[in-house]
Amino acid sequence: IRISTIKTQKNKLEQQVRERTHELEVANTEIEAQRDFARNQRDQIAIQQKSIMDSINYAQTIQNSLLPSSLFLKTHLPEHFILFKPRDVVSGDFFWVSNHSDYLYVAAADCTGHGVPGAFMSMLGMTMMNEIVSKHPRINPDELLNELRRQIIGTLHQKGDSGTAKDGMDMLVCKIDRKENRLFFAGANNPLYLIRKGALTEFKTDKMPVSIHEVMHPFNGQEINLKPGDTVYIFSDGYADQFGGPLGKKFKYRSLKNLLVSNSDKDMMEQGLLLDQAFERWKGDIEQIDDVVVIGLRF
Numbered sequence: 001i002r003i004s005t006i007k008t009q010k011n012k013l014e015q016q017v018r019e020r021t022h023e024l025e026v027a028n029t030e031i032e033a034q035r036d037f038a039r040n041q042r043d044q045i046a047i048q049q050k051s052i053m054d055s056i057n058y059a060q061t062i063q064n065s066l067l068p069s070s071l072f073l074k075t076h077l078p079e080h081f082i083l084f085k086p087r088d089v090v091s092g093d094f095f096w097v098s099n100h101s102d103y104l105y106v107a108a109a110d111c112t113g114h115g116v117p118g119a120f121m122s123m124l125g126m127t128m129m130n131e132i133v134s135k136h137p138r139i140n141p142d143e144l145l146n147e148l149r150r151q152i153i154g155t156l157h158q159k160g161d162s163g164t165a166k167d168g169m170d171m172l173v174c175k176i177d178r179k180e181n182r183l184f185f186a187g188a189n190n191p192l193y194l195i196r197k198g199a200l201t202e203f204k205t206d207k208m209p210v211s212i213h214e215v216m217h218p219f220n221g222q223e224i225n226l227k228p229g230d231t232v233y234i235f236s237d238g239y240a241d242q243f244g245g246p247l248g249k250k251f252k253y254r255s256l257k258n259l260l261v262s263n264s265d266k267d268m269m270e271q272g273l274l275l276d277q278a279f280e281r282w283k284g285d286i287e288q289i290d291d292v293v294v295i296g297l298r299f
Contacts, residue, residue: 053089056088056089056090056116057089059089059090059116059119060089060090060119062123063090063091063094063119063122063123066094066123066126066127067094067095067096067126068095068096068097072097072099073097076097076099076104077097077104077106077297078297078298078299079267079268079297079298080268080295080296080297080298081268081269081271081272081273081275081294081295081296082095082272082293082294082295082296083239083272083275083276083279083292083293083294083295084292084293085238085276085279085288085291085292085293086114086291086292087114087115087238087288087289087290087291087292088114088115088116088291089115090115090116090118090119091114091118091119091122091291091293092110092111092112092113092114092115092117092118092119092121092122092291093108093109093110093111093114093118093122093236093238093290093291093292093293094108094109094111094122094125094126094293095107095108095109095293095295096108096109096125096126096129098129098130098133100133100137100138101137102177102178102179103137103138103175103176103177103178104175104176104178105133105141105144105173105174105175105176106173106174106176106234106295106297107129107171107172107173107174107234108171108172108190108234108235108236108293108294108295109122109125109169109170109171109236109293110169110170110171110190110236110237110238110291110293111125111167111168111169112166112167112168112169112211113167114290114291118291121167121168121169122169124152124155125148125152125169125171125210128148128151128152128155129144129148132144132147132148132151139175140175140184140186140221141173141174141175141184141185141186141219141221142186142218142219142220142221143221144173144186145171145173145186145187145188145210145219146218146219148210149168149210149211149216149219152167152168152169152210152211153211153212156211158211158212159212160212160213160214166209166211166212166213167211168209168210168211168212168213169188169209169210169211170187170188170189170190170209170210170236170237171187171188171190171210172185172186172187172188172190172191172192172205172234173185173186173187174192174232174234174297176297181225181226181227181299182223182224182225182226183223183224183226183232183299184221184222184223185203185205185221185222185223185224186205186206186219186220186221186222187205187206187219188205188206188208188209188210188219189205189206189207189208189209190205190234190235190236190237191203191204191205192205192232192233192234193232193233193234193257193260194224194230194231194232194233195230195231195232195233195260195261195264196227196229196230196231197229198261198264198265199261200257200260200261202257203222203224205219205220205222206219206220226299227299228299229298229299230298230299231264231268231296231297231298231299232296232297232299233260233294233295233296233297234294234295235256235293235294235295236290236291236292236293236294237290238289238290238291238292238293239251239256239275239279239292239294240252240253240255240256241289241290242279242282242283242286242288242289242290242292243283243286243289244281244282244283244284244286245282245284248286251279251282259274259275259278260275260296263275268296268297268298271296272294272296275294279292
């Protein structure tokens with residue numbers, strides 16, 4: 001009886017071992033299947049990410065082709081710097097320069113959004129501005145903004161309905177009369193700074209964007225009689241709005257004004273480098289929150 005009982009217990013244990021071994025084999029098979037699935041998903045995500053980044057990098061190539069080349073800027077602009085720092089690979093901010101006989105047009109613009117959506121708007125804006133100035137080579141900045149707004153509203157089918165997108169741009173456009181040493185300008189939300197003999201003057205512009213808006217009166221043109229040594233600055237809000245410093249606060253326009261005045265005796269290339277260094281110091285480890293463009297022109 002004892003021997004029979006032992007054999008029964010032995011058989012029972014062997015059966016339990018076989019069942020447990022089978023369970024472990026099934027579990028291992030499931031784990032391997034899950035591992036293979038996860039690896040496949042990871043590989044698929046990597047392929048998709050590469051495809052997306054390839055597309056974005058190609059979009060950057062297209063956007064850069066619309067921006068003025070370094071040679072064009074060196075040939076046509078007076079002493080200058082352009083600080084251009086996209087937040088992402090492509091930018092919703094852009095700078096624009098167009099040369100027409102005795103007149104030179106320069107603009108700094110900030111489109112709705114950043115990244116890919118902002119880049120679409122920036123390329124639309126640059127293309128439209130090129131067409132407008134090509135058709136009207138002596139157009140004044142206020143007239144250019146009026147026409148650009150009309151085209152943006154028409155192209156994007158903007159109706160101003162509640163809850164609908166009001167994509168557009170803030171910008172400042174300058175028209176430089178090189179013969180008469182005069183600067184004509186108009187702006188949408190963005191100001192112009194003039195530094196003359198170490199003193200900064202701020203010229204405010206219209207408080208409305210280049211898009212459909214609750215208030216859409218014609219843009220106002222302004223004029224400055226330039227003097228030798230005058231320095232003009234136009235920009236988007238990205239520099240002043242950057243968070244940083246010891247308390248993680250915005251840089252703000254007052255600090256930007258002080259920085260520009262303190263560097264105004266430097267040559268323009270050095271000013272651009274100093275602005276970039278100051279921005280990076282202020283930002284520190286904090287993420288850049290917006291695209292940045294700052295243009296300085298010395299006459």
